[in-house]
Amino acid sequence: MAVRVYRLSDEDGNGLKCDLSGCPSDSIRGPRKEEDELSSPVRRGPIGRLKGNRGIRFTRMDTSKGRNERALALIAEAVLAPSSHNTQPWLFRISESAIDLYADRSRALPINDPDDRELTISCGCALMNLRVAAAVRGEVLQIELLPSRNVPDWLARASFCDQPRVFGSEAGLADSLARRRTYRKRFAAKAVDSTTRDRMVSAAKAEGALLRPLLSESVRGQAASLVAAGDAIQWGDPDWRRELAAWMRPRHRGDGLTVPALAAPVTRWVGRHLAMGRSVGAKNRKRMEAAPLPAVLGTDGDGPRDWLLAGQALQHALLVATWHGLQASYFNQPIEVTDLRPRLAQLVEGGGFPQILLGFGRPIETVPASPRRPVGEVVESVESGQC
Numbered sequence: 420m421a422v423r424v425y426r427l428s429d430e431d432g433n434g435l436k437c438d439l440s441g442c443p444s445d446s447i448r449g450p451r452k453e454e455d456e457l458s459s460p461v462r463r464g465p466i467g468r469l470k471g472n473r474g475i476r477f478t479r480m481d482t483s484k485g486r487n488e489r490a491l492a493l494i495a496e497a498v499l500a501p502s503s504h505n506t507q508p509w510l511f512r513i514s515e516s517a518i519d520l521y522a523d524r525s526r527a528l529p530i531n532d533p534d535d536r537e538l539t540i541s542c543g544c545a546l547m548n549l550r551v552a553a554a555v556r557g558e559v560l561q562i563e564l565l566p567s568r569n570v571p572d573w574l575a576r577a578s579f580c581d582q583p584r585v586f587g588s589e590a591g592l593a594d595s596l597a598r599r600r601t602y603r604k605r606f607a608a609k610a611v612d613s614t615t616r617d618r619m620v621s622a623a624k625a626e627g628a629l630l631r632p633l634l635s636e637s638v639r640g641q642a643a644s645l646v647a648a649g650d651a652i653q654w655g656d657p658d659w660r661r662e663l664a665a666w667m668r669p670r671h672r673g674d675g676l677t678v679p680a681l682a683a684p685v686t687r688w689v690g691r692h693l694a695m696g697r698s699v700g701a702k703n704r705k706r707m708e709a710a711p712l713p714a715v716l717g718t719d720g721d722g723p724r725d726w727l728l729a730g731q732a733l734q735h736a737l738l739v740a741t742w743h744g745l746q747a748s749y750f751n752q753p754i755e756v757t758d759l760r761p762r763l764a765q766l767v768e769g770g771g772f773p774q775i776l777l778g779f780g781r782p783i784e785t786v787p788a789s790p791r792r793p794v795g796e797v798v799e800s801v802e803s804g805q806c
């Protein structure tokens with residue numbers, strides 16, 4: 420099986436493939452102080468054994484062990500990635516020489532995302548974050564996607580290369596990791612300049628995906644109509660509503676779409692029982708039409724490898740956007756609804772398989788970061804054996 424290997428730097432520390440032209444060199448930080456390295460508490464241990472991993476023993480994460488610390492610091496930043504419904508569908512396994520990324524399909528959304536396409540994209544986003552977190556610490560990671568045909572849950576291996584510290588070009592994006600947000604309000608009515616737009620397109624291209632801005636008013640209007648049509652179909656489906664409601668959670672749960680603790684049961688009831696497709700659709704259509712820069716992220720193929728590329732491309736573009744003071748809204752309804760996806764693809768001729776429909780813009784207010792589970796819930800260490 421062909422594997423795609425990313426080398427973040429060659430032996431001389433050159434040859435970095437990401438185009439970050441425009442990010443000032445002083446934004447590339449040196450390695451952090453040790454006390455910064457564990458930004459999230461590690462509270463819990465084992466998370467069960469995944470299918471297909473016979474022969475490898477996984478043990479409770481012992482944070483006192485020095486060899487785990489650098490990996491944990493990277494994972495603490497990887498989990499800041501966006502994920503569909505904030506499901507955080509990832510698991511990390513740390514060994515002496517590598518961090519392995521697995522899909523946690525117990526957190527799948529079978530109605531909204533029956534093929535785990537968005538789940539895999541979300542994991543691709545986390546992988547991009549891992550690369551950025553490594554780059555800013557001068558770590559060189561070698562990435563292999565889908566390392567084993569027999570273990571489909573094993574999405575990637577990030578191997579540490581024992582080389583002198585090299586600060587990869589992704590390092591310039593490190594400050595964006597914690598500043599990125601999904602923004603669901605109206606954006607400031609300010610156009611995104613073409614230089615910024617081009618940088619986001621280049622970022623996606625560097626990862627093997629296409630980010631196609633929707634510049635024509637007519638195309639944007641048609642895309643907005645597809646969003647409204649998607650809302651009507653999704654909200655008309657009681658199973659879809661039930662699944663959404665199940666992921667509406669108070670912040671202290673550490674995952675899902677945050678609703679205030681007191682309102683959570685009411686919101687869940689409304690989500691489960693009322694079809695709100697028309698009102699939600701009308702609102703989303705307006706938001707999409709008003710987004711300063713709507714864009715479709717597409718890939719040449721439509722399998723797990725393409726989804727992992729799409730995830731890295733999405734996150735790379737989002738981090739570049741954040742660096743430029745932008746945030747993004749998602750309008751994925753016409754991609755999630757099977758019948759609408761070809762219609763969106765037609766609108767973006769030559770854009771490949773649409774994977775994510777976004778609107779970028781400048782936020783008018785700061786929104787709080789969405790919650791994350793403690794790192795210890797998503798990490799295991801490998802005690803013995805080679806993966």
Ligand SMILES: Cc1cc2nc3c(=O)[nH]c(=O)nc-3n(C[C@H](O)[C@H](O)[C@H](O)COP(=O)(O)O)c2cc1C
Pocket residue numbers: 499500501502503504505537538540541544599600601602603675676749750751752788789
């Ligand atoms: C693959 C993928 C699909 C998403 N789809 C939507 C969506 O359709 N609507 C939406 O509002 N947010 C969507 N999101 C954003 C998530 O809801 C968001 O990442 C999550 O709630 C965590 O919040 P954060 O991005 O601010 O950290 C998506 C994110 C990913 C990675």
